[in-house]
Amino acid sequence: MLSEEKNRTLTQVGPGTPMGDYLRRYWQPIAGESEFDDKPIKTLTLMGEDLVLYKDLGGTFGLMDRRCPHRNADMSYGYVEQSGLRCSYHGWQFDQKGGCLHQPYEDTCDPTGRMRAKTRIKAYPVVAKAGLLWAYLGPLPAPQLPDWELFNYKNGFAQVVCAEIPCNWFQCQENSIDPVHFEWTHNNWTLRQQSDDVDYVPTHLQLAFDEFDHGFVYRRLREGEASDDVMWNVGRVTLWPNGFYLGHHFEWRVPIDDHRTLSILWVFSRVPTEQEPYVQEKIPTWYGPIKDPVTGRWITSHVANQDFVVWVGQGEITDRTREHLGQSDRGIVMMRRRFFEELDALREDPAHIPKGLILDPEKNRDVYLPSACRDELIQGLPREQLAAHPLLGPYLKDFFGQAGQPPQVRAAYEEAVGQKMSGAQFFAVHGSRR
Numbered sequence: 264m265l266s267e268e269k270n271r272t273l274t275q276v277g278p279g280t281p282m283g284d285y286l287r288r289y290w291q292p293i294a295g296e297s298e299f300d301d302k303p304i305k306t307l308t309l310m311g312e313d314l315v316l317y318k319d320l321g322g323t324f325g326l327m328d329r330r331c332p333h334r335n336a337d338m339s340y341g342y343v344e345q346s347g348l349r350c351s352y353h354g355w356q357f358d359q360k361g362g363c364l365h366q367p368y369e370d371t372c373d374p375t376g377r378m379r380a381k382t383r384i385k386a387y388p389v390v391a392k393a394g395l396l397w398a399y400l401g402p403l404p405a406p407q408l409p410d411w412e413l414f415n416y417k418n419g420f421a422q423v424v425c426a427e428i429p430c431n432w433f434q435c436q437e438n439s440i441d442p443v444h445f446e447w448t449h450n451n452w453t454l455r456q457q458s459d460d461v462d463y464v465p466t467h468l469q470l471a472f473d474e475f476d477h478g479f480v481y482r483r484l485r486e487g488e489a490s491d492d493v494m495w496n497v498g499r500v501t502l503w504p505n506g507f508y509l510g511h512h513f514e515w516r517v518p519i520d521d522h523r524t525l526s527i528l529w530v531f532s533r534v535p536t537e538q539e540p541y542v543q544e545k546i547p548t549w550y551g552p553i554k555d556p557v558t559g560r561w562i563t564s565h566v567a568n569q570d571f572v573v574w575v576g577q578g579e580i581t582d583r584t585r586e587h588l589g590q591s592d593r594g595i596v597m598m599r600r601r602f603f604e605e606l607d608a609l610r611e612d613p614a615h616i617p618k619g620l621i622l623d624p625e626k627n628r629d630v631y632l633p634s635a636c637r638d639e640l641i642q643g644l645p646r647e648q649l650a651a652h653p654l655l656g657p658y659l660k661d662f663f664g665q666a667g668q669p670p671q672v673r674a675a676y677e678e679a680v681g682q683k684m685s686g687a688q689f690f691a692v693h694g695s696r697r
Contacts, residue, residue, distance in 0.1 A: 265583040265599070273602060274431045274580050276518040277311035281606045283518075286310060287401035288617050289504055290408045291517050292527050293326075293389075294396045295423040295548020304348070306339040309398065311520045316389070316396065319343040325359035326398050328385040338384075361386030394423050394546025395529065406620040407627040413513070413531055415629055416640055418541045420679040422672060423548040424528040424665045428571055431580040432505060432524040435516035438570055439507035440594035442483040442499075443467050448569050453689050456563060469495070472594040474601070477619045478503035480633055481594050493635035493654075500632050501598065503619040510634035511655060512664070514567075522579045528567060528665060532658045533639070535646035538681045547675065551667030564689055567665040646681075663690035 265273075276283040293309060299318040306329060307314055313329040315338045325348065329338055336352035343349075347358040349365070356365040363382040370376055388399045393414040399405040428435065438444060450464040465486035473480045482498035484490065500508035507514040512530040519525055534541045553571055554561055561575070562568040588596065601618070608615045621627045634640070636654045650656050661684045662668045662676065677683055 264586040264588070267584055269603070270580070270583045272606065273433045273583075273599065275521055276432065277521070281610065282602075283310050284401075285602075285606055285609060285617060286504060286518065287399075288406070288620065289401070290390070290397045290399050290405070291505075292395045292515050292529075293398045293517065293525070295425070295546070296391050296394050296396055297423075297545060297548045298396075299324075303343045304339055304341070308519050308523075310400065310518050312400070314387075315339045315341075315348070316398075317343055317348050319347055319359075320345045323359055324389040324391060324396060326387045326389045327357060327359075327361060331355060332382060332384050355382070357384045357386070359386060359389070393529065394421060394548065395527070406622055407624055409621055409630055410627050411508075411513070412629045412631055413508075413511075413634075413640070416531060416533070418536075418539050418643060419531045419533045419640070420541075420543055420676050421529065421531045421546045422668075422676070423546060424530060424567070424668075425548065425550045426526045426553055426567070426571065426665065427519065427550075428524045428526050428553070428574060429522065429579065430524060430575045430577065431521060432516045432518040434577050434581045435524050435526065435570075435574050436501075436505050436507075437595050437598070438574065439514070439516075440472070440479055440481055440501040440598050441591070442470060442481050442594075443591040444573070446485070448573055449566055449692060452563070452569060453692075457689055467591075470591065470593065471495075471498075472597055474597070475633075477630075477632060478506075478508075479594060479598060497633055497635045499635065501594070502632070504602075504617075508632050508634075510636045511640060511658075524574075526567065526571070530658075530662075530664055531640070532676070532680065533643055533649070533655065534680050535649050535659075536643040537646055538679065539643065541679055543679070547669075547672045549667070549669050549672055551665045562666045565663055565666045566690075566692060657690060657692050660685045661687050661690060663692060 272281055276286060294316060304315060304317045307316055314326055315329050316326050318324050320343055331338055331350040333353055333355050336350050338348060338350060341348045341350045344356055347356055347364055349356040354367045358364055361383045363379045366379045369378050388405055390397045390408050392408055397408055446464060446467055454461040467483055467485050469484040471482040479501040480498045482495050484495045502508045505516050512528060515527045517525040561572045563572055605618055639655060650659050657663060659680060
């Protein structure tokens with residue numbers, strides 16, 4: 264359990280808070296690039312800041328304060344120009360770095376532009392990578408935007424899947440270092456939703472947690488598994504500071520504010536070798552529902568949706584003073600301790616380089632992360648072997664990651680892999696077999 268003060272330290276993310284200032288030193292995924300195929304402007308809140316994300320007529324992305332510094336007009340009702348965004352109230356125009364390019368009437372009165380030169384709007388760098396838009400809200404110069412190896416794999420279909428979750432980011436991230444929950448939240452709960460007369464899946468026998476540069480690796484051994492099982496000798500990555508890497512996909516828990524989290528999945532599905540060569544023209548982005556529109560109940564059929572239910576069920580900001588942690592929570596204790604160490608180090612020395620940042624561009628090429636299915640994703644598998652693979656095979660039958668995949672994305676995926684999805688209501692995923 265934690266004190267109320269320590270719980271606030273982990274969960275408060277606004278400007279000037281210890282955790283908020285810390286997370287701002289990392290690039291954060293904030294939207295999908297394809298969201299701007301049919302619109303130039305999107306409003307969003309990021310770590311308590313109300314912002315406007317836009318794509319100008321020149322194709323440049325920008326992120327700026329939602330309020331114009333002139334008289335606080337809403338910049339989301341502005342209009343994009345060849346360079347930057349113009350306020351619809353008095354026409355003040357700003358570029359992606361926050362500089363003022365044009366103040367129509369003021370420039371008429373003073374052609375030297377003295378006022379314009381002094382006027383700025385808060386703005387943050389934005390970079391498009393792997394179908395995602397990434398923002399950096401911290402002190403400059405910015406670190407490298409990680410070039411994770413998975414982003415560069417060939418012959419695969421990637422998709423960006425989002426949802427807004429009404430709870431604090433940290434309880435979402437704690438899920439990333441909690442292997443035992445998979446047995447009960449995903450395997451057994453899926454079985455019990457289908458029948459009361461079922462045998463539970465093999466239970467966990469051993470857990471191990473190891474820290475490395477980019478986070479933690481958790482390893483697990485379940486009943487009936489040998490010590491050479493990939494989940495024991497490779498494991499999965501709790502990606503620092505607010506991500507999760509499972510070998511074939513990433514998950515990020517991006518704080519909207521203290522009470523809401525943007526969940527982003529980046530899922531890569533290798534096509535069967537019979538479908539090669541396959542080149543994806545564009546990575547789609549879609550937002551999935553979290554509640555059944557008919558019953559009003561939370562959707563519990565898909566893996567991410569099951570996680571959403573247990574995250575939100577802890578409360579908007581879970582009260583960690585009431586916890587009773589056990590042996591399965593060793594990873595959570597390690598992660599919390601590391602965050603407190605990092606926050607203390609940054610407070611004592613503002614020049615402290617936070618954990619996992621990549622500063623050297625020469626070291627930012629195909630950055631390796633441990634993966635239980637790396638060889639299969641790089642080399643590929645024939646359809647029959649891919650279908651039988653314990654980690655990758657279920658994706659060849661259905662997209663079980665999150666509910667609500669749009670028909671056009673499903674059709675594009677079916678064309679990529681060369682077969683129709685089964686359309687099942689429930690899914691058998693890794694760990695569900697005896």
